[in-house]
Amino acid sequence: MNAGQVGQALADRARKRRRVLDILDAAGRDSLLLTSHTALAWYLDGSRVHISLAGDPIAALLVDRTGDRLITFNNEAERLAAEELPPGVELHTVPWHGQLTDAVGALAGPVGPLAEKSVATELRAARQPMLPGESARYAQLCADAAGAMTDVLSRATPETTEFEVASALAARIVAAGAEPLVLLCNGSSRNAFRHPLATHSPLGRRAMAVVCARRHGLVANVTRWVRFDAGTPDELDAEKRIAAVEADILAATVPGARLGGIFTEIQSAYARHGFGADQWTLHHQGGPAGYAGRDPRATAAAATDDVVVPHQAFTWNPSGPGVKIEDTVQLTAAGTSVLTLDPRWPSSDVNGLPRPLTLQL
Known part of the structure; x- marks a missing residue:
């Protein structure tokens, strides 16, 4: 230093x-x-x-x-x-x-x-409120994790196996001085699973990868999708709608809000964007991030009704059938900053934030 x-x-x-x-x-x-x-x-x-x-x-x-x-x-x-x-x-x-x-x-x-x-x-x-030194370390870790995703998935093919994706991600995370706490991947034959441990199955026409990487005690969380065709109308529609769910969650994640109130917004956002009122029951939704994967994982329970503070980090991960979106963000003086950002990855502007699109190869 x-x-x-x-x-x-x-x-x-x-x-x-x-x-x-x-x-x-x-x-x-x-x-x-x-x-x-x-x-x-x-x-x-x-x-x-x-x-x-x-x-x-x-x-x-x-x-x-x-x-x-x-x-x-x-x-x-x-x-x-x-x-x-x-x-x-x-x-x-x-x-x-x-x-x-x-x-x-x-x-x-x-x-x-x-x-x-x-x-x-x-x-x-x-x-909860990250200090300047740890905020800088976290931003660099998150950028490294996002870059690893770009490096690996941009080289994938339909014949690449899920284990090959996971092992390539692990190699890049470890080379960056971090520890791969979670590595998930599913190809098109297994996209019904929300927590897909990798197998020898090939990716096929569409795939998801998830990384949770730890360095300096901090944990970066990121999910990305890749496909090898133009996508079906239903997939394209669902991707837009899950991004809209996340946009509502991020808009509710502001200093002074309570996790319980944000969780209520999560529940209503799924119904509002066509996923059904019970979609939130099928997978955890994320929560504050930093020195644990989620600190804590948000639920409807009063025990996790913490107050959101400035400089706090979050990873929300709304998901639906065949779709999911996940990035690590931090609340800064200028607003919400997406930390797991790689400018090489395709994105679109949603409420002023760059949100990841599916990489089409």
Whole structure:
């Protein structure tokens, strides 16, 4: 990092620490133990605290009024210290065969730390407004993910298999220093599936690909379609209508709105644009984005009725039979900015935003 980036990182870290101390003040406690991938990546500016993508974090972080103490296993400490930890974080170890919690008592004192799950809502609120440094990292990741989609799908043919698309996307995501958390692809023989894990089936005349890529703890989400003919009238009509559903959702996603209100708009948008009132029940609709694929996934439940704030990121993914649209966006001072944008990909203007079209080859 250059001097400006270092200064920005230090300023961002100080603001994050202040947000956590505010949570402690409100709870009347002196320490908090962060244990989830989402919370750790956010607080540590994207430090990689995993080995297996499917495994638990290899560290826990004790935040108290005197500082930040990371507890990890002795076989992980050297790499974390050399390559991952931001300045000012103390490192403590337990044996590789021990438990991270073994060191917490001695570090936290007799009262013990607040458990992360007990302030999950407050921590989620602390993550919502992205700071300048993480916003810049997120924008670059999203651009890289969108570029990978263009690189791979523009070279596809009807004979290309779904696994070949997924493997090519994985190669580009990893080469960009990111981790492919989700890779989906369906050809024309499997376009009824909303979460299509790849198979050896060829793409045929039309296909969808989905990438969720993580770097610096942040997750970019993007869906793209490609076809090898002019498309049927029904497909072209459905693509326009699902874009209209998304446009209504994005228009409702403004600072001060509540997720519950946006979810109500989602439900009515499907009916308004000819998909039927129950279409929202057939797949999840997305929600706030950032350090988790969705943070949280929006539903009609009161538990996810968060207030939208400036500088927050979102990924909505409305879908219907054979159609879906998905990009990662951020609410900026100038309005909604599409982050997963590649100027090489065909797009159309919808309410002032560039929205992806199906790539026709």
